[in-house]
Amino acid sequence: MRVGQVSGCFFGARDALKGVIYAKPLKNGATQEGIISEAMKELSEAEYDKTDILYMQSMGINPPFQNGSEAVDYLKQQNIPIQYGKFSDKKVHACLARNEEGNPAVLINARYRNENDKATILATAEAIAHEAGHSKDNDTVNSIQEELDNLSLNVLTHRSFEKKYPNIFEEQDSFFFTEGVNLYPKLFFEYGADKTGLKARVADKYGHMQAGDKKHPPSKLAQQIKELDVSV
Numbered sequence: 472m473r474v475g476q477v478s479g480c481f482f483g484a485r486d487a488l489k490g491v492i493y494a495k496p497l498k499n500g501a502t503q504e505g506i507i508s509e510a511m512k513e514l515s516e517a518e519y520d521k522t523d524i525l526y527m528q529s530m531g532i533n534p535p536f537q538n539g540s541e542a543v544d545y546l547k548q549q550n551i552p553i554q555y556g557k558f559s560d561k562k563v564h565a566c567l568a569r570n571e572e573g574n575p576a577v578l579i580n581a582r583y584r585n586e587n588d589k590a591t592i593l594a595t596a597e598a599i600a601h602e603a604g605h606s607k608d609n610d611t612v613n614s615i616q617e618e619l620d621n622l623s624l625n626v627l628t629h630r631s632f633e634k635k636y637p638n639i640f641e642e643q644d645s646f647f648f649t650e651g652v653n654l655y656p657k658l659f660f661e662y663g664a665d666k667t668g669l670k671a672r673v674a675d676k677y678g679h680m681q682a683g684d685k686k687h688p689p690s691k692l693a694q695q696i697k698e699l700d701v702s703v
């Protein structure tokens with residue numbers, strides 16, 4: 472991956488997928504450091520519900536971490552910093568990228584860099600969890616299965632925050648929430664066995680990818696999503 476090029480993005484809209492996305496990393500100021508350190512603290516305290524994890528696994532989805540602190544520890548061990556970046560497509564929430572020094576970094580969309588309300592800090596923590604999952608397999612190969620696995624981290628983290636801060640996400644109607652952190656928990660836990668909404672959404676955002684890859688063998692769910700083929 473070249474400097475500025477990105478992978479493993481957490482998207483808010485389908486048109487974000489048109490062409491290669493580039494990001495210009497920004498240096499953190501005091502506000503950004505404050506948001507990121509609070510988001511990392513919240514993520515490190517996020518406990519994932521064991522029943523939720525079993526539910527994910529029953530769908531063929533494998534969360535890369537068993538709790539938020541594993542995700543934070545991984546990023547720290549690998550010296551992967553969290554920064555903001557200006558993306559060539561503003562509908563991206565976050566991506567893995569190379570920073571100014573050419574090192575791997577999690578980049579959060581710069582549009583969120585001055586939003587230090589609690590709900591946005593928690594949403595930022597969820598985006599960091601997703602990107603930590605992408606960084607864990609240490610490759611730039613991506614697939615529908617890898618996205619499902621990492622989206623499960625958003626959902627598990629989100630549900631732990633809902634328990635800790637009841638109603639905090641309820642009145643959030645901005646893009647980060649409606650097309651991101653508030654959406655996937657609903658889709659994952661949608662009533663009914665066929666998960667139509669989840670399949671349609673993942674096909675729309677990630678359907679152009681291969682169903683699985685070496686480190687993320689495709690589940691039946693990933694194959695069904697691939698077969699929906701919305702790329703034409």
Ligand SMILES: [Zn+2]
Pocket residue numbers: 479480481601605618621
């Ligand atoms: Zn992703």
